[in-house]
Amino acid sequence: MSSYISRSHILVFVFFLILGAVYVWLPGCETFCQRFGKVCNDEPKLEPKVAGVEKTKCTENVEWKKWRIQDLQHPPGLRYDQPSTQKGRTDVNSVTNWNAPLVWEGTFDPVVIDAIYKKMDPRVAVVVFAVGKYTRFLKAFLESGEKFFLVDFRVTYYIFTDNEKDVPSVKMGAGRRISVVTVPSANRWQDVVLGRMKWATATIDKQIRNETDYLFMMDIDSVFHNRFGAESLSQLSAVLHRGYYKTGRKEFPYERRRESTAYIPYEEGDYYYTAAVWGGYLEDMYKLVKYCYEQSQVDAENHIEAVWQEESHLNKYLLYNKPTKVLSPEYLWSDYDKIPSDIKVVRISQLVKNYAEVRPNGGH
Numbered sequence: 001m002s003s004y005i006s007r008s009h010i011l012v013f014v015f016f017l018i019l020g021a022v023y024v025w026l027p028g029c030e031t032f033c034q035r036f037g038k039v040c041n042d043e044p045k046l047e048p049k050v051a052g053v054e055k056t057k058c059t060e061n062v063e064w065k066k067w068r069i070q071d072l073q074h075p076p077g078l079r080y081d082q083p084s085t086q087k088g089r090t091d092v093n094s095v096t097n098w099n100a101p102l103v104w105e106g107t108f109d110p111v112v113i114d115a116i117y118k119k120m121d122p123r124v125a126v127v128v129f130a131v132g133k134y135t136r137f138l139k140a141f142l143e144s145g146e147k148f149f150l151v152d153f154r155v156t157y158y159i160f161t162d163n164e165k166d167v168p169s170v171k172m173g174a175g176r177r178i179s180v181v182t183v184p185s186a187n188r189w190q191d192v193v194l195g196r197m198k199w200a201t202a203t204i205d206k207q208i209r210n211e212t213d214y215l216f217m218m219d220i221d222s223v224f225h226n227r228f229g230a231e232s233l234s235q236l237s238a239v240l241h242r243g244y245y246k247t248g249r250k251e252f253p254y255e256r257r258r259e260s261t262a263y264i265p266y267e268e269g270d271y272y273y274t275a276a277v278w279g280g281y282l283e284d285m286y287k288l289v290k291y292c293y294e295q296s297q298v299d300a301e302n303h304i305e306a307v308w309q310e311e312s313h314l315n316k317y318l319l320y321n322k323p324t325k326v327l328s329p330e331y332l333w334s335d336y337d338k339i340p341s342d343i344k345v346v347r348i349s350q351l352v353k354n355y356a357e358v359r360p361n362g363g364h
């Protein structure tokens with residue numbers, strides 16, 4: 001009798017043990033940790049040197065408990081103009097054909113949108129690279145960012161550089177900081193722009209995942225001139241390239257060689273997006289950044305480089321995985337170009353630069 005009871009006890013115990021193990025481990029480390037209010041750091045395959053940061057395995061992340069990323073709430077008593085069903089921008093289209101907002105000045109109320117997103121109080125990461133001579137662009141980018149980029153939000157600028165000592169000290173607003181990540185120098189500018197995908201993937205795995213809710217990838221050779229606010233936030237937000245927002249799809253500078261994984265046929269295409277500003281939820285951005293890295297690796301094995309490097313892979317992804325917000329070229333204009341009447345506000349603009357002088361291997 002006693003041996004019968006103990007055997008069945010053992011069997012029941014083993015059964016629950018296996019059930020428990022399957023429940024915990026099958027959905028993967030991330031699901032497990034999130035279920036218990038933690039986030040996890042998978043072992044990164046690539047190892048950038050992260051300045052002054054200790055490697056953490058599994059850390060408490062109370063932020064996930066505090067707010068839900070998709071909430072659209074604002075506090076009662078907020079005063080703002082009544083939204084109209086009749087009036088709005090008529091000179092431009094402000095919705096895509098998959099019903100996502102196309103954001104222009106005049107299509108949102110900053111008071112309302114700030115109140116909604118402030119309630120969530122998200123952490124925002126900005127990943128920028130300043131390799132070689134590009135460190136010269138850091139000061140103006142950071143100083144103008146402090147005036148115009150998601151003011152009053154929690155922002156960390158992750159500066160990837162091969163030259164830490166040229167990172168300027170810029171006064172940061174409350175809740176805002178700089179984190180420097182050391183990456184190797186490169187001999188070709190193409191390797192820097194594509195390398196961004198590799199080092200960003202590794203550093204999200206190693207560090208950034210624990211520290212942010214939204215992530216933006218940006219070029220450093222730019223200056224903010226006006227509000228770039230919470231209206232830019234969504235699951236995946238992409239910016240229309242200023243050079244192609246009025247052209248036919250056949251003119252988009254997509255990759256047209258079938259041998260590249262970024263190939264898009266002439267009959268397909270929605271918009272041409274810039275790779276100089278893109279953002280979204282951390283995990284959605286991680287997926288996309290990693291996709292660009294992996295696709296460029298496949299291309300490299302086949303001895304081909306996409307015509308506009310990661311921008312070509314980004315455009316391929318966004319054609320078949322639609323962004324949840326499309327931002328007008330207000331969100332990246334260029335000092336090279338005149339400002340047309342439909343661009344009411346230039347929020348950030350690329351600087352005129354001497355390509356031959358600033359790039360390690362010169363020219364375009």
Ligand SMILES: CC(=O)N[C@H]1[C@@H](OP(=O)(O)OP(=O)(O)OC[C@H]2O[C@@H](n3ccc(=O)[nH]c3=O)[C@H](O)[C@@H]2O)O[C@H](CO)[C@H](O)[C@@H]1O
Binds near residue numbers: 220241277358
């Ligand atoms: C407006 C626009 O569409 N920009 C894209 C265009 O940029 P650009 O022609 O503006 O390229 P770029 O010279 O600004 O390079 C892109 C970025 O890479 C970094 N960098 C580059 C070279 C270097 O030696 N050191 C360094 O740090 C830096 O952050 C720079 O802003 O084409 C590139 C690929 O060809 C990228 O797709 C850019 O996003």
Ligand SMILES: [Mn+2]
Binds near residue numbers: 219220221276350
């Ligand atoms: Mn640039």
